[in-house]
Amino acid sequence: MPTSPAKPGGPLLTADGTPLKTSLERSLKLSKLRALGLIFPPLLFLLILFVIPIGSLLTRSIDDSLSNKVLPKTLAAFERWDKTSEPDESMFEAVYLDMKAADKLDLSKLGTRMNYEKSGWRSLIKITTRGLKRIDGPPYKPAMLHLNKRWGDIEFWQSLGAMKDPVTLGYYLKAVDLKYDGNKDIMKVNKHNRIYRMLWWRTFLVSMIVTIGCLILAYPVAHLLATLPLRLSNLLMICVLMPFWTSLLVRIVSWMVMLQQNGVVNDSLVSLGVLDDGNRLPMMYNFTGTVIVMTQILLPFMILPIYSVMKTIPPSYMKAAQNLGATPARAFIRVYMPQTIPGIGAGCLLVFIVAIGYYITPELVGGKDGRLIGNLIAHHMQNSLNWGLASAMGTILLVAILTLYWVYDKLVGVDNMKMG
Amino acid sequence: MPGDDYLVRFVNIQKSYDGETLVVKNLNLNVAKSEFLTILGPSGSGKTTCLMMLAGFEPATHGEIYLKDQPINRVPPHRRGIGMVFQNYALFPHLTVAENLAFPLDVRGMSKVEKARRVKRALDMVQLGGFGDRRPAQLSGGQQQRVAVARSLIFDPDLVLMDEPLGALDKNLREQMQYKIKSIHENLGVTVVYVTHDQSIALTLSDRIAVFDDGVIQQCAAPDVVYERPENAFVANFIGENNQLTGTVVEDNGDTVKVAVGNGNIVEAKKVKVEGVGSPSTLSLRPERVVVNPEPGSLPNVFPAKTEELIYLGDHIRTRFSICGNVDFIVKIPNSAFHAAISEGDEVNIGWKAEDCRALDVWPCPTPHS
Ligand SMILES: Nc1ncnc2c1ncn2[C@@H]1O[C@H](COP(=O)(O)OP(=O)(O)OP(=O)(O)O)[C@@H](O)[C@H]1O
Ligand SMILES: [Mg+2]
Numbered sequence: 120m121p122t123s124p125a126k127p128g129g130p131l132l133t134a135d136g137t138p139l140k141t142s143l144e145r146s147l148k149l150s151k152l153r154a155l156g157l158i159f160p161p162l163l164f165l166l167i168l169f170v171i172p173i174g175s176l177l178t179r180s181i182d183d184s185l186s187n188k189v190l191p192k193t194l195a196a197f198e199r200w201d202k203t204s205e206p207d208e209s210m211f212e213a214v215y216l217d218m219k220a221a222d223k224l225d226l227s228k229l230g231t232r233m234n235y236e237k238s239g240w241r242s243l244i245k246i247t248t249r250g251l252k253r254i255d256g257p258p259y260k261p262a263m264l265h266l267n268k269r270w271g272d273i274e275f276w277q278s279l280g281a282m283k284d285p286v287t288l289g290y291y292l293k294a295v296d297l298k299y300d301g302n303k304d305i306m307k308v309n310k311h312n313r314i315y316r317m318l319w320w321r322t323f324l325v326s327m328i329v330t331i332g333c334l335i336l337a338y339p340v341a342h343l344l345a346t347l348p349l350r351l352s353n354l355l356m357i358c359v360l361m362p363f364w365t366s367l368l369v370r371i372v373s374w375m376v377m378l379q380q381n382g383v384v385n386d387s388l389v390s391l392g393v394l395d396d397g398n399r400l401p402m403m404y405n406f407t408g409t410v411i412v413m414t415q416i417l418l419p420f421m422i423l424p425i426y427s428v429m430k431t432i433p434p435s436y437m438k439a440a441q442n443l444g445a446t447p448a449r450a451f452i453r454v455y456m457p458q459t460i461p462g463i464g465a466g467c468l469l470v471f472i473v474a475i476g477y478y479i480t481p482e483l484v485g486g487k488d489g490r491l492i493g494n495l496i497a498h499h500m501q502n503s504l505n506w507g508l509a510s511a512m513g514t515i516l517l518v519a520i521l522t523l524y525w526v527y528d529k530l531v532g533v534d535n536m537k538m539g
Numbered sequence: 540m541p542g543d544d545y546l547v548r549f550v551n552i553q554k555s556y557d558g559e560t561l562v563v564k565n566l567n568l569n570v571a572k573s574e575f576l577t578i579l580g581p582s583g584s585g586k587t588t589c590l591m592m593l594a595g596f597e598p599a600t601h602g603e604i605y606l607k608d609q610p611i612n613r614v615p616p617h618r619r620g621i622g623m624v625f626q627n628y629a630l631f632p633h634l635t636v637a638e639n640l641a642f643p644l645d646v647r648g649m650s651k652v653e654k655a656r657r658v659k660r661a662l663d664m665v666q667l668g669g670f671g672d673r674r675p676a677q678l679s680g681g682q683q684q685r686v687a688v689a690r691s692l693i694f695d696p697d698l699v700l701m702d703e704p705l706g707a708l709d710k711n712l713r714e715q716m717q718y719k720i721k722s723i724h725e726n727l728g729v730t731v732v733y734v735t736h737d738q739s740i741a742l743t744l745s746d747r748i749a750v751f752d753d754g755v756i757q758q759c760a761a762p763d764v765v766y767e768r769p770e771n772a773f774v775a776n777f778i779g780e781n782n783q784l785t786g787t788v789v790e791d792n793g794d795t796v797k798v799a800v801g802n803g804n805i806v807e808a809k810k811v812k813v814e815g816v817g818s819p820s821t822l823s824l825r826p827e828r829v830v831v832n833p834e835p836g837s838l839p840n841v842f843p844a845k846t847e848e849l850i851y852l853g854d855h856i857r858t859r860f861s862i863c864g865n866v867d868f869i870v871k872i873p874n875s876a877f878h879a880a881i882s883e884g885d886e887v888n889i890g891w892k893a894e895d896c897r898a899l900d901v902w903p904c905p906t907p908h909s
Contacts, residue, residue, distance in 0.1 A: 438596050439629035441616040443643035444694065450617075453642075457633045 173517070180510035183287035186279075189229045190217045197279045202302075206276050211259040218244075218251060235289070235505070236299075237278040243269050290511035295319070315495070315512075322492040325410055325481075326474035330421075332414040333470050334463065337421035341462070344422070345429035359422050367416070371483050374412045378402040378484075404486030412480050417473055421466040428462030464531040472520050492516065545569040545605075546698055546730050547593065552602035554588055554754075562588050564754035566602070570732060572697075575724050577733045577741040580751030581777070586734040587626075589751075590700050593732065595619050606698070617646075622691035622699040622729075626706060628683050630675035636662070636686050637671035643694040661689040664723065681712045688720065692729065701733045705740060717743055738778050742766065750774050767825075771812050772899040775823035782829070782868050784822040785901070791815050796898050798822060801864020807839045808896040820898045826869045828895040831858075831881070832888055841890035844868065846883055860889060 131139040187194065192213035200210060218226065226248050233240035250266040263270045281289060281299040292298055292305060296313040300306050307313070340359065344352050362370060377383045380399050388394040402408055432455065440450035478493030485491070492512060499509035547570040554563035562585045570576050578586045591597040593604060595616035603610050611619060630639050637658050644654045662668050665685035675683055684704055691699050701720075705713045721744050724731050735741055741748050742762045749759040750773070758770045769775035776783070786800035796810045798820050806822055813820045833841060844862035853874065858881070860868045870889060872881075881887055 433627065433629070435625045435627060435629040436631060438594075438616070439623070439625055440631070440642070441596075442594055442619075442621065442623045443690070444617050444620070444646040445642070446617055446646075447615075449646060454631050458631075460633075 176510045176513055179506055180290050180514050181286045181288065182507065183232075183282060183289065184285040185225065185229055185232055186282040187285050189221045189225050190214070190279075193217050194279065194283050197276070197283060200276070202277060202280070203273075205271075205273065206260075208258055208260045210276070211263050211270070212257065214247075215251075215254065215259045215263065218247060223248070231504070233278070233282065235293070235508075236281045237275060239269060240275065240278070243267055243275065290507040291515070293508055294512045294515055315492075318490070318492050318495060319515075321406075321488075322475055325406070325413065325489075325491060326471050328410050329413045329417060329474045330467050330471045332410070333418050333421040334467060336414070337418055337425055337466065338459075338463075341422050341425035341429055344426045345432075346434075359419055362416065363419060367479060368483075370416065371412060371480060374408070374415070374484065375403055378408055378411065379404075403484055404489065406485075406489045408484040408486070409481045409489035409491070412484050413474060413477060416480060417470045420469045420473060424465040424469065425459060425462035428459050428465075432458050460531060464527060468524065468527050471523065475520065476516055544572050546572045546574075546607060547732070548605040548608075549589070549593075550603050550605065552589075552592065552604065553600050554585070554592060554597065555600045561600075561754055563592075566754075566756065568749060568756060568759065570698075570730060573728045573730055575721075575731045575733065575744055575746045577735060577745040577748045578751050579735060579738060579741040579748050579777075582736055584752050585754050586736075586751055587702055590623075590702050590732065590734055594621055594623050594700055620694075620696050622694070622696035624684075624687045624691045624699070624701040624704040626702045626704070628675075628687040628704070630683055630686055630690070632675055634674075635671065636667070636673050636675065636678070639675065639686060640671075640690050640693050643690065647694060657693055661693045664692075665689045665719070680708055681716060684708065684716060685719070688723065692723070692727065696729070698730045698732065701731065703735050705735070705737070713737075713740070720744065742778070748778075750777060752777070768811075769823060769897065769899070772821040772823065772901060775821075775897065775899060780826050780869060782824045782826060782865070784824070784863055784865055784868075786820060786822065788813055788816050788818050788820050788898070795893050796820070798898055804842055804863045806863070806896060807893040808898040809894045811897045812899045819901045821901050823897045823899055824891060824895060826857075826871045829870045829889055829891050831870060831872060833890040838890035839893050840896065841888050844887055844889045846881055846885045846887060849881075849883055860887075862889065 133139055133142050190213075193210070196210045196213040200206065221229075226244060230241040230244035233244065246267050247263065247270075254262040254266075269275060280303055281287070287299075289299055293308075294315050296308050296316045297305050298308050340355075344355055344359070346352075347355060375382070379385070380401065380403070382403070384402065385394065385399040389396050389399065394400065402411065436454050436458070437447075437450050440454040441447060445453060476493050477491060478497050481489050481491045481494055482497070485494070496509045496512050496516075499505040499512070547568075549566045549568040552563055552566040553561055555561050566589065578589060580586050588597060592599050595611070595614065599612060603612055605611065606619065606621075630636075631642065634642065640658045640661050641654050644657060649657075658671065659668075662671055665688060667682060667685060667689075670678065670682065670686075675686065678686065684707075687704065688701075691701075704720075705716055708716060717740055720731075720733075723729075724744075733741075733744060745762055747759060748762055748765050750757045750765060752773055758765055758774045760768075765774060766779050769778065772783075775781050784798075784800045784806065786798040786806070788796050789799045789805065790797035791810070794810060795807055796813060798806050798808055800806055800822065808820075808822050830838065835841075842862055844860040846858060847861055847866065848859040850857040850859075855874055856872045858870045858872055859866075860870060862868045
């Protein structure tokens, strides 16, 4: 080897004497930079529209700094208090000074926030804010008690304990029907106020039923799509994709026409004599309606991944299995179905994930017992403006989905997944 | 003819996919027990179709197929008990090699012990002893092919069909595998129907070759017969290298004919498939049967030729002459001590025996694809 400058065992050198490793790194660096340049725009997009909002979602769900900002003296006085005796003058003074110094807007936000811990806070804060200028000096306790006698109620004072930390898990607790008491111990909320756990369970149940329903309906369709001659399968494909091209609202309304008490389905059942006119089936504005409509809407998400996997399975496998002595049914179960598992997995994952966060359909056709967690999130975002709680629920949903994905990865392997 | 030693008989089989054209036209073919029969033909000639009809995946449009003298047209594929090696092997990707091999035994309800014994024997037969736990995707093409062969044999079928199983392999491996298949056939005594468009495989492996074209068997005979004594111009052309001279019959002597070819030369040839005086004919002549500069008077056919091109191939020299109006006349000159030393542009005489030159019909036939 006359041209190789390397001694045996020493580092390999290129022709100009630089170590091989260095020049390899240098040559790879350039292509890495170029790759980075290419992915930069989508990366930026992802960062701005995905990572940052999710980050703010997470922070909002645990953020409780407002009370610290607005009521620093009050919370300090609260710390010194023994939590059981009647609040003394110093505590009232602290509240007066804090509220005097506070911004009007902050105070109203604070009222809303404090109301989550004990209802009555909002109006108390409002009344006090308005009456503040009528108080003209110490002692503050009688003056404030005069403004509203709730200031003498020790429970209001005790509820401050849940707000004293700048971060809180309170929203998460609330999302599963738990709460802090005055000592920051976790306890269940009142029986008649419990709604969230039931909603989580219902959401899970609906997603499960919809996923299974989609799978049962999609599998034969996908198989037909994959095996029909091209011309027919194209036609069928158009039928499958049609829902994608139709407005969601139009589809939901047409389901309403179909399923309501005087709808097409009930009318035909009655006219066929299957049903009594008095016993028309309630299929709309309830659980059943939600399940039926969601199944129809999410069906393509199941069909397409399964179809794309089936499309890649050559017919020779089925032939080989039969040639080896398996009946067509057995060949289908032993040879064909196992090969479609990646598609089934991808379809189920997709449908389940979309279903678990669905809210338009339940909103429109769900009625009272068809509402899902997504509807509550929307409600807290838009109506009650309890963004902290909405964020906490959103985060729980996100974690649930990631967990699901992880489990799927363990069971089937994400590399095997075919999305379509 | 029941009672004969035929395992498979195709009787007047016709097949059409679209109801307009016949892919297989009136096929009559018998396969004897323990025979290695190759169906050889160009792409699209309907070979796979024949195999699929035999395996039961395509119904015959007309005619009947007999397996051990039983008509099987209405027997579903899984009850025919015919082994098959598919063109793409069709090894089940989600099962290991051992599970693939055990599949036909499973569906036959074989005991665990017996299954294990057979799988081991089959793996040893194709020299893949340690590969039972692998997935097909983890095997090379040749190994996959061997597994496919083993799988088609593991349930002891009387008949195994192979559809171009060596098509995807490179040349070396193809040669290796073809001897492997041959030895398996000889050891097991199983009947094999093998489909290919590769004539060298067909010549090496087969007991008989059925040359298939245009939905018709052109000739069905032992490899040496097909090669040495092709019955028509298609077979002569398709198998082996072949020089062709076209002309018109001018004299019919019963056994031999005289044919007028280009440049007014008259060639004496063996009469195989020509009509008679005045009809057109293709003369077929193997390159290795041609002698350069023969002794004067020793051969009936001697003509002057011009050397156009020499290609050195080691053991022989491939030489292209123009002769009797044909500029593509190939002669293989052995690279022996006595070979004629010629160079490009030389004018030489070349000659051949009358019986080596076969007077055949004209190909392509006047109505090839009607
Ligand atoms: N399922 C089918 N439907 C319609 N036509 C078909 C079908 N299968 C084959 N054909 C046609 O039948 C003819 C013969 O096909 P076949 O597959 O038997 O050819 P082959 O001899 O096996 O060719 P190759 O060597 O390329 O495999 C072809 O013209 C093909 O187009
Ligand atoms: Mg073929």
